[in-house]
Amino acid sequence: MAQRTCTRQRPAAAATAALAAAALLTGCVGSDGGGGEKSAGSIEEAVAGSARPLTEQQARSVLPDAAAMPGRRARVRPVVERMDGESGKSICPETHRKGCDGGRFHGVATFVEPSTNTQLDFWLIAYRDERSAENAYDTLWDWFGRGVGIQPERVSIGAVGQERTARRGVPGTEGSPTAVAQIRVGATVLWLSTANSGPSGTGTAGGRAAKSTTAAADERLKALAGLFAGRAQQAERGETPSARLGG
Template sequence: MSRVNGHRYARGAAAGAALLLLAGCGSGEDGGGAAKALSKAEVSSVLPDAKAMPGWQTQLEPDAQEPVPEYPPTVCLTTDKAKRATACGRITYYGVAAYVRKPDVTSLNYWVLAYPDEKTADAAYDAIAEYYGGDRVGVGAVPVGIGEPGDERESNRAGTGTMGGPATITQLRVGTTVLGISSGNRGKEAVSDQEVKELAAMFAERAQQAQNGEKPSAAVAGG
């Protein structure tokens, strides 16, 4: 599988373009990575904090919780009850974080679902991706090319999402974790395809760093 360890990502030279810097990755050059179950603290650390998101204001601080079996995380959604049991029944911990960027009032949400092993996470990803994929982000959705972060991935954008403006949903699986990123806007300014790609690479790298036993350090540099 393609990994993002130890690489630097940059946008074009347009004014105001940010740089995605994956710093302190410390992984080998074979491109592989560990796939271990994460603790509650490790799940929280996968979520980008304010230092990792310059240019964005924190709306919801990164936080992880242990799910209550009767009430799975609200982000764990599937197309039917059987798939819901597969995707949501064995979550060990989950976490969320949210940011907003002005002046375009773009909302950015992250979520992590952690599982006891890679096989369980793989099955969960398939069930969740079926729900969030395609036109779930909005009518007429089109794929966004995000490269190959993590083990599995999908990203789609629509011209009109739930906030009334452009929106994206990106889904990833990295080892024992299933990750999600959604963006929305009340205006006309869209999060660019390049930025969607960079955010996905950063988030996947943080998940891999945690599973490698490292403190996640991948960040969006600039602002």
């Protein structure tokens, strides 16, 4: 498959912007193709639609809060809206409408990692059942996985969720994602990205320094994916999500 060079605004930006606007109104703002990896599930998970769909409150609790992200600054605190609302119309373009079929709620949370000047975006769609989430997975990745930059490469984020796909690339423009990951946990699809909030030398670093930077970025993405998927699994079991970075 031919590599894509992406220098435009990422596809998910419209969804993030719509929810960020909603966060402002409610005072929540703080200072390669699809076909991802799949895990062989248990007998219970093998039953179509067996996962419990999340309520609006549960979907919000899955998004990391300040307690789950020590040392990071909240830019947009967790906000969730119904898919049939105005912001829901911006999630999936007409060409990828299937990705929103069966969606009940969507939400976003954004943090900044001051030590590396990296923006961390968390986004999700909670579906009415597991089959809807599974059917939407490849369509969502085909759309949202495009915005990762130049010369994207697959990244391993561990055996999180029932499906997962991740890739990293050299940023095409300042503020564009350097890595993205998509994970399905039951009836919920999770998406996260990391992006340099300001000027970065990632694309020009050479030799040992570049390898060190890449390895650190991959470890960050893996840790964030584990955190996000862990919170979704806790919510699916009816627990209050407590997973946090470093804990």
